[in-house]
Amino acid sequence: xxxxxxxxAGPFEGSAGGVVRDGDAVIFSTIDEGKLRRFDPASGALTxxxxxxxxxxxxxxxxxxxxxxxxxxxxxxxxxxPDGRVMPVDALLDGKYHNQPSxxxxxxxxxxxxxxxxxxxxxxxxxxxxxxxxxxxxxxxxNDRRAWVASRVTYDTVSPRTVLxxxxxxxxxVADGEPKEGEARELRAYPLRPDGTVGHPAVLQTxxxxxxxxxxxxxxxxxxxxxxxxxxxxxxxxGPGPLVYVIAPTGAVIESHPFPGDLPNKCAxxxxxxxTLFVTTGGGELFAARTTRRGHS
Amino acid sequence: MxxxxxxxxxxRIVGTNPPLDQIAHGLFFGEGxxxxxxxxxxxxxxxxxxxxxxxxxxxxxxxxxxxxxxANGLTFDREGxxxxxxxxxxxxxxxxxxGSFTTIxxxxxxxxxxxxxxxxxxxxxxxxxxxxAGGLVIPGMVGEDMQRQLDIQAVFRLTPQGExxxxxxxxxxxxGLCFSPDETILYVNDTRxxxxxxxxxxxxxxxxxxxxxxxxxxxxPGVADxxxxxxxxxxxxxxxxxxxxxxxxxxxxxxxxxxxxxxNLAWGDDDWRSLYFxxxxxxxxxxxxxxxxxxx
Numbered sequence: 001x002x003x004x005x006x007x008x009a010g011p012f013e014g015s016a017g018g019v020v021r022d023g024d025a026v027i028f029s030t031i032d033e034g035k036l037r038r039f040d041p042a043s044g045a046l047t048x049x050x051x052x053x054x055x056x057x058x059x060x061x062x063x064x065x066x067x068x069x070x071x072x073x074x075x076x077x078x079x080x081x082p083d084g085r086v087m088p089v090d091a092l093l094d095g096k097y098h099n100q101p102s103x104x105x106x107x108x109x110x111x112x113x114x115x116x117x118x119x120x121x122x123x124x125x126x127x128x129x130x131x132x133x134x135x136x137x138x139x140x141x142x143n144d145r146r147a148w149v150a151s152r153v154t155y156d157t158v159s160p161r162t163v164l165x166x167x168x169x170x171x172x173x174v175a176d177g178e179p180k181e182g183e184a185r186e187l188r189a190y191p192l193r194p195d196g197t198v199g200h201p202a203v204l205q206t207x208x209x210x211x212x213x214x215x216x217x218x219x220x221x222x223x224x225x226x227x228x229x230x231x232x233x234x235x236x237x238x239g240p241g242p243l244v245y246v247i248a249p250t251g252a253v254i255e256s257h258p259f260p261g262d263l264p265n266k267c268a269x270x271x272x273x274x275x276t277l278f279v280t281t282g283g284g285e286l287f288a289a290r291t292t293r294r295g296h297s
Numbered sequence: 298m299x300x301x302x303x304x305x306x307x308x309r310i311v312g313t314n315p316p317l318d319q320i321a322h323g324l325f326f327g328e329g330x331x332x333x334x335x336x337x338x339x340x341x342x343x344x345x346x347x348x349x350x351x352x353x354x355x356x357x358x359x360x361x362x363x364x365x366x367x368a369n370g371l372t373f374d375r376e377g378x379x380x381x382x383x384x385x386x387x388x389x390x391x392x393x394x395x396g397s398f399t400t401i402x403x404x405x406x407x408x409x410x411x412x413x414x415x416x417x418x419x420x421x422x423x424x425x426x427x428x429x430a431g432g433l434v435i436p437g438m439v440g441e442d443m444q445r446q447l448d449i450q451a452v453f454r455l456t457p458q459g460e461x462x463x464x465x466x467x468x469x470x471x472x473g474l475c476f477s478p479d480e481t482i483l484y485v486n487d488t489r490x491x492x493x494x495x496x497x498x499x500x501x502x503x504x505x506x507x508x509x510x511x512x513x514x515x516x517x518p519g520v521a522d523x524x525x526x527x528x529x530x531x532x533x534x535x536x537x538x539x540x541x542x543x544x545x546x547x548x549x550x551x552x553x554x555x556x557x558x559x560x561n562l563a564w565g566d567d568d569w570r571s572l573y574f575x576x577x578x579x580x581x582x583x584x585x586x587x588x589x590x591x592x593x
Contacts, residue, residue, distance in 0.1 A: 125435035
């Protein structure tokens with residue numbers, strides 16, 4: 001049975017980005033507006049949580065409930081603390097500033113994996129620090145002095161979009177590639193070692209090109225309770241259009257659901273039964289659908 | 298140093314061949330220049346390098362405050378205390394004569410400032426500063442709390458009685474500010490608009506009659522940032538290509554071409570005729586014929 005999505009918030013100005021569970025509600029970012037909003041599906045209430053986020057895109061929870069964001073505009077990760085502060089969660093990579101984080105996921109050891117592509121909207125302020133000569137998945141973890149330390153995780157990505165950990169944290173799923181001619185768009189599963197490094201990946205999905213141009217690959221992912229990957233991607237311009245996929249860890253597509261909005265961006269399960277999938281879009285919207293699956297808690 | 302002449306009058310200021318001396322190099326982001334007339338030393342900051350530096354002729358350079366919480370603009374009050382636009386610290390603070398640090402302003406209307414950028418002290422002890430939000434976002438310049446609370450990027454004033462007042466609220470990105478020599482005019486530039494505005498200062502320290510004074514032009518690297526006046530009321534403002542020299546009527550006289558992206562300037566030495574200026578990566582000095590307005 002196809003999931004019936006309806007728009008529950010927006011459109012807001014520019015793109016909507018990360019979405020993360022917050023109790024029975026969800027918090028989502030509107031990147032260009034620089035805001036975080038909370039949507040409660042039970043009441044339909046929409047409230048502003050943060051302003052001036054400086055283009056925070058992806059959102060993720062830490063093992064203690066911490067709320068982290070990928071701040072494209074500041075070239076860093078940030079933590080939104082319960083007392084209202086925004087703290088930088090950043091470190092240099094081999095002495096250099098990295099690019100513009102777009103998505104992130106936190107493991108049980110409190111290591112943060114994040115995608116570090118470049119974005120068409122350049123950061124505010126003087127361009128003192130050049131961008132890296134690669135766009136990779138990076139990892140932040142605290143050292144014995146509690147300072148964050150950055151490491152490079154992938155060496156084969158060209159523009160990583162979104163990251164996800166398998167339930168047992170033995171695999172790191174990475175969607176790579178923008179819809180550009182000559183740029184591969186793939187969903188890969190990297191075996192993840194206990195030390196946070198990865199092995200050779202398996203390509204789970206690849207996205208092609210038709211006469212209308214390259215297909216848009218996967219931009220957002222979350223896990224369901226079975227350990228399958230729920231992914232959003234595609235666009236109206238080419239390919240099969242905007243879709244929500246359920247993909248097995250092996251790469252088999254178990255389900256796909258047409259998505260009514262364009263440019264689906266990020267997704268997360270929420271709601272009282274954790275069976276509602278929330279999807280943000282490049283058009284600044286938040287959609288929701290009751291599904292036949294439950295989110296991974 | 299190289300000079301661009303735009304109108305008669307600049308030759309009298311710069312002479313025929315102004316020197317260009319390098320004072321410091323190797324900075325990440327130089328800013329906050331100020332001359333300490335009492336100790337005959339020059340101070341500046343490296344915002345990203347998180348240091349307030351001092352340099353004395355014939356002695357050399359050493360760190361004065363490190364870490365500095367990414368301090369930005371510097372000036373001296375009439376008691377000779379260093380007043381600091383705290384940028385990522387989000388406060389105005391000063392160094393007392395005994396070396397201790399005092400926060401003198403931290404909030405307006407109960408909200409944290411954005412990131413105090415540049416600072417001047419009037420002869421009555423009022424402290425004026427610009428409060429743009431760059432210190433909440435720019436890589437390498439942020440502090441421990443980046444949550445912006447104010448919806449405006451404004452000019453504020455701390456009265457001698459210790460009260461924070463809103464002075465100019467309709468700026469987009471206020472940056473440099475200075476007084477005319479007689480302190481009747483406050484000049485404020487706006488980086489985003491490339492515009493210098495002038496305001497009449499009233500007896501109580503508030504301002505009125507805001508008006509466009511000069512619109513910066515040019516395509517070279519450089520933006521409206523640091524700004525100071527000489528004793529004849531000419532306004533010197535960083536901008537494309539270097540330092541733009543503007544007469545009291547708002548007419549561009551010409552530009553001092555600065556090697557690198559110029560960020561701020563300050564007069565110094567005993568006769569206040571040396572013009573020190575900071576760039577992203579260094580500090581330089583030249584000599585001019587008209588002295589600047591003394592500081593402190």
